[in-house]
Amino acid sequence: MDDQNKNLLLATALSFGVILVWFLLFPPPDTPPTDPNATGTETSAPAEIATPTPDAAPGPEPGTPGAGEATETAGTDAPRLAIETPRLSGAISLRGGRIDTLALKDYRTEIDEDAPIVELLRPAGADQAYYALYGWAPGQGLALEDVPGPDTRWQVAEGETLAPGRPVTLTWQNDAGLTFTRRISVDEDYMFSVTQSVTNSGGASVSLAPYGILARHGEPENLKNFFILHEGVIAMADGTLTEMSYGDVEDLEVDPAEGARAEVMRVGENGWIGFTDHYWMTTLIPSSGSPFKAAAKYDERRGIYQTEAVLPTETLAPGETAEVSTQLFAGAKEWEAIRDYQRTGVDRFIDSIDWGWFFFLTKPIFWLLHEVNLLIGNMGWAIIGLTLIIKAVLLPLAYKSYVSMAKMKELQPEMEKIKERAGDDRQKLQQEMMELYKKEKVNPASGCLPILLQIPIFFSLYKVIFVTIELRHAPWFGPFNDLSAPDPTSIMNLFGLMPWAAPPPESILALIFIGILPIVLGVSMWLQQKLNPAPTDPTQQMIFAWMPWVFMFMLGSFASGLVLYWIANNLITFTQQYAIMRSQGYKPDLVGNILSSFRRKPRTEEK
Numbered sequence: 001m002d003d004q005n006k007n008l009l010l011a012t013a014l015s016f017g018v019i020l021v022w023f024l025l026f027p028p029p030d031t032p033p034t035d036p037n038a039t040g041t042e043t044s045a046p047a048e049i050a051t052p053t054p055d056a057a058p059g060p061e062p063g064t065p066g067a068g069e070a071t072e073t074a075g076t077d078a079p080r081l082a083i084e085t086p087r088l089s090g091a092i093s094l095r096g097g098r099i100d101t102l103a104l105k106d107y108r109t110e111i112d113e114d115a116p117i118v119e120l121l122r123p124a125g126a127d128q129a130y131y132a133l134y135g136w137a138p139g140q141g142l143a144l145e146d147v148p149g150p151d152t153r154w155q156v157a158e159g160e161t162l163a164p165g166r167p168v169t170l171t172w173q174n175d176a177g178l179t180f181t182r183r184i185s186v187d188e189d190y191m192f193s194v195t196q197s198v199t200n201s202g203g204a205s206v207s208l209a210p211y212g213i214l215a216r217h218g219e220p221e222n223l224k225n226f227f228i229l230h231e232g233v234i235a236m237a238d239g240t241l242t243e244m245s246y247g248d249v250e251d252l253e254v255d256p257a258e259g260a261r262a263e264v265m266r267v268g269e270n271g272w273i274g275f276t277d278h279y280w281m282t283t284l285i286p287s288s289g290s291p292f293k294a295a296a297k298y299d300e301r302r303g304i305y306q307t308e309a310v311l312p313t314e315t316l317a318p319g320e321t322a323e324v325s326t327q328l329f330a331g332a333k334e335w336e337a338i339r340d341y342q343r344t345g346v347d348r349f350i351d352s353i354d355w356g357w358f359f360f361l362t363k364p365i366f367w368l369l370h371e372v373n374l375l376i377g378n379m380g381w382a383i384i385g386l387t388l389i390i391k392a393v394l395l396p397l398a399y400k401s402y403v404s405m406a407k408m409k410e411l412q413p414e415m416e417k418i419k420e421r422a423g424d425d426r427q428k429l430q431q432e433m434m435e436l437y438k439k440e441k442v443n444p445a446s447g448c449l450p451i452l453l454q455i456p457i458f459f460s461l462y463k464v465i466f467v468t469i470e471l472r473h474a475p476w477f478g479p480f481n482d483l484s485a486p487d488p489t490s491i492m493n494l495f496g497l498m499p500w501a502a503p504p505p506e507s508i509l510a511l512i513f514i515g516i517l518p519i520v521l522g523v524s525m526w527l528q529q530k531l532n533p534a535p536t537d538p539t540q541q542m543i544f545a546w547m548p549w550v551f552m553f554m555l556g557s558f559a560s561g562l563v564l565y566w567i568a569n570n571l572i573t574f575t576q577q578y579a580i581m582r583s584q585g586y587k588p589d590l591v592g593n594i595l596s597s598f599r600r601k602p603r604t605e606e607k
Helices: 003-025 246-250 335-343 359-376 379-393 395-410 412-422 426-440 446-467 508-512 516-529 538-557 560-583 590-598
Strands: 080-084 088-093 098-108 117-121 130-138 155-158 168-173 178-186 191-200 206-217 232-237 240-244 260-267 271-276 280-286 292-299 304-310 314-316 321-332
Touching: 080 098, 098 321, 117 130, 117 280, 117 321, 130 191, 130 280, 130 321, 191 206, 191 314, 206 271, 206 280, 206 321, 232 246, 232 260, 232 292, 232 304, 246 260, 246 292, 260 271, 271 292, 271 304, 280 304, 314 321, 321 335, 335 359, 359 379, 359 446, 379 395, 379 560, 395 412, 395 560, 412 426, 446 560, 516 538, 516 560, 538 560
Parallel strands: none
Antiparallel strands: 080 088, 088 098, 098 117, 098 130, 130 206, 155 168, 168 178, 178 191, 191 321, 206 304, 206 314, 232 240, 232 271, 260 292, 271 280, 280 321, 292 304
């Protein structure tokens, strides 16, 4: 077996092995996810959220019952204020002042235009309840009933509908002379601003701490549990990113001070905390430069996951007023929107997108894909454009590699003479081969470098296609209407000509009746092989013969955008290799190599 074929086989086998391990470790979900956005059914289970304890002042004993416990079942008995923006619709319940109903107008649960829009937040008492609430934790001189909590009935002081440029203001007054005000505004995208203030008209000093809470009742129904994707708690604390799955939160130690399983993080200047899903996120964001206590909690008795941002305790003398502003992100994890929020002061907010371990590749690859898509206006063609750019960047290395391969072909007669002279003397064979390589300035290992470099790029693009919302439901043309999903064509629907669907990805039939893109991928790999004659070794011949078709079936269930990238990469590589080898005086016998693979092999006579 010559060195060139050895290197090519080694590189191809390594690529196959890495992808196979990846496929085994990170298989697609076995069952289709339950639609998390269907209208929830009301239940009679009470929603009880424990009031946070102040971070730096004495407070009531954790778990003390009172006004700080929410008993709202569905919120239908409390008045509500509508939320209407170009991209959001929802409501604020006057019980607790909760932002507890929110839908994303730009996104639907399925590709079908008639599919319901995505629901992000739901009120307590509904199935999969998920909401944001704000309040004040009592400190010195106050009890739970003296501060507004999750069950407090607020009054409307200003506004009827929350919209961009049209904030709403809520007020509540206790019997001790404290007047609380909450002003809520929203921008054109997904950012809410919440300003909480309190005025002490009583006769004694009081201490209290403002807080924000995100509460989630149970795990999301559509939880992917996919190793490549983080879902659960996400927090940034002074430049340190923390990610905890729902299982991690359940396994936290019980914190006596918090009264639940909890992980507490002290943030000195900049940070945020919340929940992240595959494509959606809610995040509590205190003002930049403000210290606060961030906490992730799990109440196993009620099955509630909770993230908190508790700001420093305020001490008010009679006649004084304290005011604190925070932000709440609730929406889609759009790269452009999140980047803009980071530019306006949300520290490292772009890291809320799960870029993974290869962030140094996934971030620039996505940026480049995004920019190309802005120019072209079609994500499928943008993937092909991205492939062209990547191949252009790697062209110098590819050129050296293919030049080396052409020279190796030219040296083939001389190498055969060396093998004949050396006979069974392996040491002499290696020594003379190395002298020949040195004399002709040929590196036999260079042929595998372009293939090896494609592995991290392939995985990084797989990550980008899987986690970024910009690829969700992104069309290319014809039946390819979602590049983040497997190829929707199959022989069962005549490769997209018939209106019915292909076998679902979790079906065994999907592994057999693959789409047209995986088939094109297999053919492109096979053609690329035919630039070189088939190896003489029978085992090597068999491996090379089966490799394209194994990859074809193995990648049939991968995202069609990823298969499209690999097809484009194969075709560009084929063109580059053919042109460069021709320029070096070696003309690949493509037609002859193809015909030889169909010729019937003569039977060897038995001795």
